[in-house]
Amino acid sequence: MVGTARTGERAGDPPELMIDLGAVRDDPVDVEPRRPFTWRRLRPVALGLVAALLLTTGGSGLPPEPILSEIASFPHPPARQQAAFPDRGMLLTEDRLFIAAPEQGDLIWRVSAYELDRGRRVWTYDLPVWPGTKLELQHRAGILLLTGPRPDRTGMRTVAVDDRTGRERWSLPNDVQSLGDDGTALAIDMVFPDDPALADSPEGRSSSYASPWGTFYGGPPLGRVVTGIDLGTGQVRWRSELLSSAVIDVRVLFSDGTLSRMPDRDYDLAVRTADGAAELRDPRTGAVRHRFPTVNPGALQLGGDLVLVRHNSLEVTAYSTQTYRQVWSRPVRDDTFLGFCSSDELICESGPQGAWTIDRADGKRLWPIPREHAIAEAGGHLIEFVPQGTMRPLRTVDPLTGAPRLHLMNWKRADVMASGRVLFVNPETFSGPTWLGVLRPGWVAPVALGMVPVGVSDCQLTAKVIACTTTDNALRIWRYRTPVQAEDE
Template identity: 25%
Template structure:
């Protein structure tokens, strides 16, 4: 949940070979199942999955760049003095190179902020989006040829063909002199340039992802927050200092709008989206008002007294309280629904609430969104691999022989299934719904799985 200050204005191929009759291994199989159930916290047995190593790519790309999986492919990123070298690898069998493309290495560099930003790869239809800091480049998925480049960050609107970009327009002469060190509020442009005054307007664009052309533009006054609203029909929620507006993602047309009242003569100062709820917060007095993101119907409000202690990181859920007394709120009513467990951070993964221990970074459990009941216990696992919130959750832990053991939970299925063991000497791994990639001293090694 981003908070922005508001001013007023593939199928897996079956492994070759013929399986022996099941009865031959019945007793050994039952014994192995029992051992795994005890050793791995009740996870479903390895025999319930298909797990095989596809091959090794070797040393490809910059080892400091995170492993990038998108649209069933692996993307490696190398750097030279002048450009990024991006290579797409097909993973429908032994890894094979599809194409290599070059993009300018300085495409997002800002001379004022000196900021590059993380390099990420996403797939949208027949284009591959490369994002770095404040710039986005689209490559043709089939050939790797550059389709378009924009000096703006582009967000995806669901699975449609439209992306979302925003840029602020500032009054001339308001660029902040960083050498001065003068105190005061700062307002940042879409390229990270600091200003001493809020923008006079914000331009929000719907971008055709195939061509890079702007399909529609709306220009709310002042500083706003812009949030994609995910669902079957793409939409965009724009929060300004005096109103909440829902736009059609394809056309930019206004679907719904509601005025935001002032409190003590002041409008809201922050806005964010958690699931299907828009949260509008005021500073004086501290109050939070919730609206349905698609109808803009007012749901509830609550006071926001200052919370003592360390505030936990809660993503896509609404939480309240310090870490030692944390509650998850019912999004429909704003009332406490269930207490969270101890010193944790919270996010939504695969339709469940993932609780992660703050001090160790280890996962604790997957809980039910509604009442917090245990759905999958993750005690004993070392890490949850990064991934899309709606995708399969993959966890790993160190094996006794020095390798890594992996297991997974499918969206909506509260069952931990063992995938297999990878004899890698590193925990630098990433996964999607069907593939797992680990980087070790031999390069990038790829496994396929099905659960």
């Protein structure tokens, strides 16, 4: 018997669907009726289907769908601008959000810690400051470091507070930079002559030298002093003599501590001594590891296994930080920069004639960077940006040739985090809704997370959490999960 199913006769309806039902026999009257299907009868069939699915998928379940869910939101008025610095700091961890904002006529910075799951403020800490100055936040090994100018503008100061309780652990009159979660920190402080210039005089400012703490001096800095510090106690381990300059690894400067460790070696500290030598020193003890055969070097740069030394503005030499041997040397123009241009030791050259990436192995040019474009390393990728008010991602490129790999023009903004993660943003309008995506180390391409109903800015991203200030004068926190398995999960 053949049956016909009609779906409609009106104009515009889909065509008739013919279904072959096969031959149908009338059951004898005396045959016992079939029992109705119940869960008890269907359960063995369902289990068999599940088993078959598991076998066809290699014995593993399907990956979870992308999830983006808001976990907290609270009012957050727009930041004011003072002394060319934003007057609010934000730092996000996996379970805390730290916010610093000026209060009481800008005479103090109020630092607040929020619990992510409920958006509840768990503690506050007030730090007296000079009005209109900037506060830097760092988080390492259960400690929040607050660094800014002293209230009398005589230098910098760092206060360490417990990230769980907000209680002060120690305070030092230094500009402290943490090296990671191993309990080591360094302070690199500028030393100026004792005769400050008239800071309120425009004429004095034009002929004077500005310090990081906002005071103007009549002469250039005398040099820098490096101090080794125990991060947990604030105890000073060692202090250097007056140095001409001192730099730490670029990966330490631009890392949140999760990716900055070298696999087989401790950090280095590169210094230029007062007598005109370039040295590598141990940041834990201050001991000299090696003195390079160079006289009166210029700028020093340090990145992983290379230290770059500029000689008389006309030559750059690369030395190995492991063998201490010269790797390469090449001439440069006095109006050309050649050095590290990314947190992952990417070397670039830029000047009036253009910009290029540089081969770390021999110092030669690899490929040209298009004019006014920018290159940043993130998540194992090189991302090319096009300046359009904000840095809009254009594509990822091959690090050896510059050839395009993955186009990113569907995203209007990419915020590169210190950890190597990238938050991609694509707003439909200024006020939202906004699509969010994430790229993490080890991933091949960004993963779209979903859409949030507002416009976002000033975002931070961790392995599982996103926090952004929004166009509706709020600070919102989302927890995210993706179907991609990453190395840091």
